[in-house]
Amino acid sequence: MKNFLLAMATAWLALAPAVAQQALWGGQDIVSPEIHADGTVTFRFLAPKAVKVEVMGDFLSGEGAAALKEGKDGLWEYTTPAPLAPELYSYAFIVDGLKCIDPNNVFINRDVASLTNIFIIRGGRGDLYSVNDVPHGSLTRRWYDSPTLGMTRRITVYTPPGYEKGGQRYPVFYLLHGMGGDEEAWITLGRTVQILDNLIARGLARPMIVVMTNGNAAQEAAPGESSLGLYKPGMRLPKTMDGSMESSFPDVIRFIDASYRTIAGKSGRAIAGLSMGGFHSLHISKEYPDRFDYVGLFSAAILPNEGAESPAYSNTDEKLKAQFNKKPRLYWIAIGKTDFLYKANEDFRKKLDAAGYPYTYYESEEGHIWKNWRIYLTEFVPMLFK
């Protein structure tokens, strides 16, 4: 076998570029988006036959779509006229009227049944949403038994850097998604791992376990992650705001306290969620007033679905009274000025004010969007367990 390896080295070298899967289709040899040092961004799209190429995305702030200009060899380009503020942005192209993912950007987020490309402008909050050279926590997808719902369900758990070494106990933050979401939403759209890693590394947050449940009580797991297969995700699901999430939540707490080194008491537990998850956080925390010292309502829905007759939604006034009598350390309400739930939250705050229940209020610009929920997460986490 002598010199066998050496003898074939040249042949191998020539073949090396083909070593990935023999491709179904080649890629394009262009860069898009290109983020320039000054924070402007160039989008590129190769489409020699197209008549019109536009880019749309949340970086345009209401202007609709921006037209790319065709250059040499069908390469279309658009550069933002001004630097973009640090943020995680979503976009896609529209080619002769058709939405098209950027074929030169493999980073995509799914929101319910819609895919968009993402990019990050660094600095400020953009740094909090980025992977940095800091100690990293671990992220686990696993399954737990819910006897109340009669099913085994998928759950996502973040443990902070250092969890695996040593015997320290950690507080637990239960972080809930909105309607159409699942146990993946806070990881992908919410950048929870990056935000926690970065806040902990900066000394701004206490190391904590973050538990991301599936809040659709009829669902075992996110689309594609259960025996239902690779189906098209939908917005409306049964058993989302009918009391099932509230009644089954002790199953989650029991599982987490049995499986992790937790601080298994009120002072070591927080719960927060966005939209429907804010609704769940409101109702779960009042159903179990001895369980959570920290409650966060992010653009929360306040009211149950019409016709929902769960005991979780009865005697609300008395239950809120019992909850606030036990003096939770933080009851935090956040919403954007243009959120369609603004009025519902305003009314809820008036009720809390009238009853003399203390809470902290955070009002942001804009509305019912992930940009705000990421901001709320970065604001809420540093206040926990201190």
Added chain:
Amino acid sequence: MKNFLLAMATAWLALAPAVAQQALWGGQDIVSPEIHADGTVTFRFLAPKAVKVEVMGDFLSGEGAAALKEGKDGLWEYTTPAPLAPELYSYAFIVDGLKCIDPNNVFINRDVASLTNIFIIRGGRGDLYSVNDVPHGSLTRRWYDSPTLGMTRRITVYTPPGYEKGGQRYPVFYLLHGMGGDEEAWITLGRTVQILDNLIARGLARPMIVVMTNGNAAQEAAPGESSLGLYKPGMRLPKTMDGSMESSFPDVIRFIDASYRTIAGKSGRAIAGLSMGGFHSLHISKEYPDRFDYVGLFSAAILPNEGAESPAYSNTDEKLKAQFNKKPRLYWIAIGKTDFLYKANEDFRKKLDAAGYPYTYYESEEGHIWKNWRIYLTEFVPMLFK
């Protein structure tokens, strides 16, 4: 606050469909792909202005692209003329010459810098690649220290159902990716979690830990998962076949044996990989002949890069002799008939034959494709640790 919740229920109900993020763009209200009971598949694409819509994918087996036919209101359709065999397939549309992801299918795989939609035909191997109603293992992304490479690196670890309960020790299977891949490849393209869950549930595989490393020694983590940010993945990376992976591999084993309840000896360790990962498995297993009782080369590259002067590639004949003298329980070589590495593997087998080293050979149809690597995984795993 009495009746406050009830009073607003009607208003809330009317708003419910808008509770997800205020969408950047609406979805399409069609189903694609639709998998019929007989195994035929219909692809649909809504494009009123398009002149030509085609679908391409590995279900077409070399026929190029199939044309969709335009129907009412710009809805294009194509149904396969015959049922497809059980398998995981990849596809995308070509709209007037432009590759376009199916906007009605959120399930996508990334292969290096290319995205394609996927779907699964159930039955046979299709069932092995699907999530079924069986006990599920856990999947963790975490980071480990590699003193040899001087960096902290991301790693993906599957633990089998039941791992978290009880004190049993488990064997460990190290599963390595190919060039252009990373610690995500075997999870997404390889369906490793589903394959392991299903083989274990059927009693065909022994419960085991599966460790998926990043085999690009210059890289901390997959694209988008390191401080390098959201960059376009590339095929050619430094330090992939220069001996770095081989010399640093003991760091991985040390970390896994220190972090999990492993059977920390030769009889409890397997190593296999595809293409470059098969190359790594070949060389790592011969560098550390006391470590692995099971070795799998899936469409393996055999030879180092030209000019790679690592000690890992010297004295190969003597090292292979030492390895086979220690009688590994399984040395498994698999390759497809049309793989561009077929000849290299044939020559390698001839050398093993000439030296009288026992191995098992598995030859499949087709070439250097993920379909084959999934098949090899389903064939290899049942032979381990028995």
